[in-house]
Amino acid sequence: MGAEESKGINYGLMGPTTVVANMNRQAQAARPWSLLHMCSVDQWKSGHAEAAGFSETTMSCNGVVFKDCSPTFCISRQGIINLNKSHSLFSFRRRNKFTKMAEHFEYNHIPAQLSSIQNFHVKSVLCYHESTVVLHLVRNMMTQFGVIDLETNKFLGVFGKKNVEFVNEALRGEISPDGTVCLIKIPSIKSDNNSAFVFQLFCLKKRELIREVTLPFHHSLFAFDPRFSSSRIAATSFLRGEDNSLSLVQTDSWSVLRTNPRVDDMHSSLNPHLKDIFFAKDGYLIFAIMVSSGAGCCCREKRARRMQPVDVCVYIFNADTTQTLHCIQYNRFICAIHSCPVNYLPIFSNCGSRMAIVLNDKETQYDHLQIYKLPTTGSLQNRCRIRILQQFQYPDIIQRLPLPNRLIQYLQFQPEFA
Structure with missing residues (x-):
C-alpha cells in the first residue's frame, strides 16, 4: 500500500515509444492500484508524460x-510571472505588499477595469474553472470577490457582502463543473465564535448569494462532484462531532446523503494534516490528501535537504458510498506548511484511469514520478469513454472527431451529459 512497491524497478532507459507500448501492455493486465511506470522528472518532461x-x-x-x-x-503551472512595473497604478498601496498573482491580474488581465474602481486591489486568486477566475478583492479594508472572463479579458463584476478584510488563508473557493455557481468557505461575522466558518453558495451570472450553511469545524474542505453539475459536493468534517469524516452533501438543502466517519486512520482529527479533497475526472472516486506537518516551517532547510521528508498520504474513497478503497503513501522533501500544492498533489491522465505522483526516496536527493492504475468503475458508458480516450495520444483530437456534440462533451468529462 504505497510507493515502497517501486524499489528495484528501473525504467530509466526507456524512450517515449517504449513507454507507450509498456503502458498499453501493463494497463490491460495489471490490477487496480498497481504501479505501471516510474521515471525521473526530466524524462517526464522530455516525452514520458x-x-x-x-x-x-x-x-x-x-x-x-x-x-x-x-x-x-x-x-x-498556469504560467503566471512576477511583473515588475516602473510605476504603480495604485499609489496608496505599497509595492512590497504585492504578491506575484496579484500583480499579474491587477496589471496584466484587468488593469482598465480595476483602475477605474478606486481603492480596489487584488489579494489572491480564489479559484478558477476554464476561462472563469474568481479573485479575492479588498476595498477599504473589506473583502469582496470579483469575476474575470479570461477568454474575453473582461472584468464581469463584484459579489459578496462587504466584510472585514480576511487573510487569504481563511478563504477557500471552487467553481462548479458547469460554471454556474461558486462555493466559498469564509469566516462567519454573524457568530460570537471567532472560529466559526460558513459555506456560501453564489450564482456567478447574477453574482448573488443563493444559500449558506454554518460549519461545525473551521478546517472543513469541499469539492464539487463532476457528475452532478452544481448539486452535490463532498465535504470533510461537515457534521457536528465528526471531525474525521467525509460526507456527500446536496447543495440545494445541505442534506447529507452518505458519511464515512473515519477518513484518516493515523490521526483523530483532520486538522492540520488535510490539504485538499477532489474528485476523479469521471466522478466515481474521491481523493483526500494528508500531509504531515512535522516540526513546522522548513522553507530555509528544504533546498539543502537538512530536514526529514514529510509523509504524504493519498486516501481514495468510493464517491457513491464514501467507503475507503485504498491509500498510497510516499515522501516529499517540501515544507508541509508553505509549499505550493503542485509539489504533492497527484495528477490524472487524459483518460482519467491513471494517477501520477512525485516522490523522494529517503536515501537519495532525486525526485521521480510513479504512475498508478486506478480502478475502472461506473457504467459501461464510462468504461467505453476510458477506452476511447486511451486510443488518442493528444486530447485536442477529440474536438475534431465526427461525433455528435453531446458525445464529444461526454468524452471531455463535461457534466451536461451526466
Missing part, C-alpha cells in the same frame, strides 16, 4: 502558498 497519456508536465513549483500560489492556482 505524453507517452503515458498525461498532458501536465509541471510537477514542482518553488512558489510559496498564499504568497506566490493559492491552493487552486499555481504560478508555475
